[in-house]
Amino acid sequence: MSLAQRLLNGDRRALARLLTYVENEHPDGEAALSDLFGHTGRAHIIGVTGAPGAGKSTLVTALAKALRAMGKTIAILAVDPTSPFTGGAILGDRIRMVDLTNDPGVFIRSMATRGSLGGLSRASRDAVRLFDAAGYAIVLIETVGAGQSEVEIARIAQTVLVVEAPGMGDDIQAIKAGILEIADVLVVNKADRPGVDTTVRALKLMLELGHPALRANIDSHHGRMVAVTPQPEAPNGNSAFWLPPIVQTTATTGGGIEPLIAAIERHHAYLRESGTLATLESRQINTELHERLRELLLRRLLDALPPHAIEDAVARIQRRETTPHEQIAQLVDAEQQPRL
Amino acid sequence: MSLNRPIRVLIAKPGLDGHDRGAKVIARALRDAGMEVVYTGLRQTPEMIADAALQEDVDVVGLSILSGAHLALVPRVRELLNANGMGDLALIVGGIIPEDDKPALLAAGVQAIFTPGANTEDIARTIHEIVDGKAAPA
Numbered sequence A: 001m002s003l004a005q006r007l008l009n010g011d012r013r014a015l016a017r018l019l020t021y022v023e024n025e026h027p028d029g030e031a032a033l034s035d036l037f038g039h040t041g042r043a044h045i046i047g048v049t050g051a052p053g054a055g056k057s058t059l060v061t062a063l064a065k066a067l068r069a070m071g072k073t074i075a076i077l078a079v080d081p082t083s084p085f086t087g088g089a090i091l092g093d094r095i096r097m098v099d100l101t102n103d104p105g106v107f108i109r110s111m112a113t114r115g116s117l118g119g120l121s122r123a124s125r126d127a128v129r130l131f132d133a134a135g136y137a138i139v140l141i142e143t144v145g146a147g148q149s150e151v152e153i154a155r156i157a158q159t160v161l162v163v164e165a166p167g168m169g170d171d172i173q174a175i176k177a178g179i180l181e182i183a184d185v186l187v188v189n190k191a192d193r194p195g196v197d198t199t200v201r202a203l204k205l206m207l208e209l210g211h212p213a214l215r216a217n218i219d220s221h222h223g224r225m226v227a228v229t230p231q232p233e234a235p236n237g238n239s240a241f242w243l244p245p246i247v248q249t250t251a252t253t254g255g256g257i258e259p260l261i262a263a264i265e266r267h268h269a270y271l272r273e274s275g276t277l278a279t280l281e282s283r284q285i286n287t288e289l290h291e292r293l294r295e296l297l298l299r300r301l302l303d304a305l306p307p308h309a310i311e312d313a314v315a316r317i318q319r320r321e322t323t324p325h326e327q328i329a330q331l332v333d334a335e336q337q338p339r340l
Numbered sequence B: 001m002s003l004n005r006p007i008r009v010l011i012a013k014p015g016l017d018g019h020d021r022g023a024k025v026i027a028r029a030l031r032d033a034g035m036e037v038v039y040t041g042l043r044q045t046p047e048m049i050a051d052a053a054l055q056e057d058v059d060v061v062g063l064s065i066l067s068g069a070h071l072a073l074v075p076r077v078r079e080l081l082n083a084n085g086m087g088d089l090a091l092i093v094g095g096i097i098p099e100d101d102k103p104a105l106l107a108a109g110v111q112a113i114f115t116p117g118a119n120t121e122d123i124a125r126t127i128h129e130i131v132d133g134k135a136a137p138a
């Protein structure tokens, strides 16, 4: 029986092996994805991002436990950065997730970013598809909010939780630009710690200053919802009508998890009922195709160039014999010569 | 290296003793040797370790045991891994293992044993040899 068929039959070992194959770009992984693609599109894909140590893994664990109690099956993809110097990685998120082991309704996989520029590896998108096809109702993706990865999470997830914690720099500068644009739910974790109110206030202020949904709400306080400005292309497809709620949690004790689940479910319902879910998916597929095409064409170009073509170009540019522009044109022309 | 992808290792600390400094040192050394190290933390049962190894599809499981319970824990982990269809996954053990106990562990399906003071580079090299040996075409 094929690995894909075994995955559909609930074989966890087959799922684990296919995750390895998509991660390693093994041809059997691609073949399995083709077989399984028709079974995807059912899971609710939730991204969890935030600064290192904000409590993401603990929160994911608390969420998973509560969702399990509601009878939902959960897959977790925990992404950690690869060391750019050694290519190795320490994947330590499972430490917080011990309570979830040996539950057949939960599958946890750790993944390193490997070569991926932004942090979230391309493989994570396909890993989510495997979980989806395997029938997990909810896929939680944990990713450290550093660099580009928090924007990338919006290209994969349907609902994005941005996790903040008190005392991690509460001024507006410290709350990173871009974070509000991707947040569907703002979580202030470690609510048992002093300073929660300051963090909540800072986030509220940020929302008031910047969020398109609030502008729409302000204009609609006579009972009519009016979007005053054409919406910029928010990466998560949020329209003017979803204002990210701020939810306080204490992940270590499970405090605030119920309201958080309610907020997540409200967002999911909003996506479905407003038709945003389909728009979001089509935008995500569009981005994926562009990314993959770019990568494929680049690889093809590099493969077709004579050896050292790039190094030679670099040297010529450095000697000021030519310009980057001219070299690019030549490299592309060289690739387009008919190969004999 | 004969693999064109990083080796994946799960480092687990079964048993009840609460020291994982050694396990963390190994985890970091293996990361520095270019491996992806899934670190699962303290007080893992053999069942938890085998389940994590299955989900993570690692090449190697490394057990760090200081409690003296290795003769009970290690064969149990091996048994559960085999039951999961991971008979060819390499199992290595590090910790306070008396010389007299080593043959029993090796017979129980352990590929390598490291005692305190073992050179981390040796550990990384041994893992490479074990995994590469297996990856080589038969």
Ligand SMILES: Nc1nc2c(ncn2[C@@H]2O[C@H](COP(=O)(O)OP(=O)(O)OP(=O)(O)O)[C@@H](O)[C@H]2O)c(=O)[nH]1
Binding pocket: A050, A051, A052, A053, A054, A055, A056, A057, A058, A059, A093, A096, A144, A189, A190, A191, A192, A193, A249, A250, A251, A252, A253
């Ligand atoms: N007081 C308090 N501590 C918490 C809470 N949630 C998490 N922590 C602690 O914060 C620390 C970091 O938690 P993690 O869940 O590992 O945080 P993380 O964001 O996943 O960390 P990275 O994956 O390393 O970025 C741990 O010591 C947790 O026990 C909380 O609600 N209250």
Ligand SMILES: [Mg+2]
Binding pocket: A056, A057, A058, A092, A093, A142
């Ligand atoms: Mg974490």
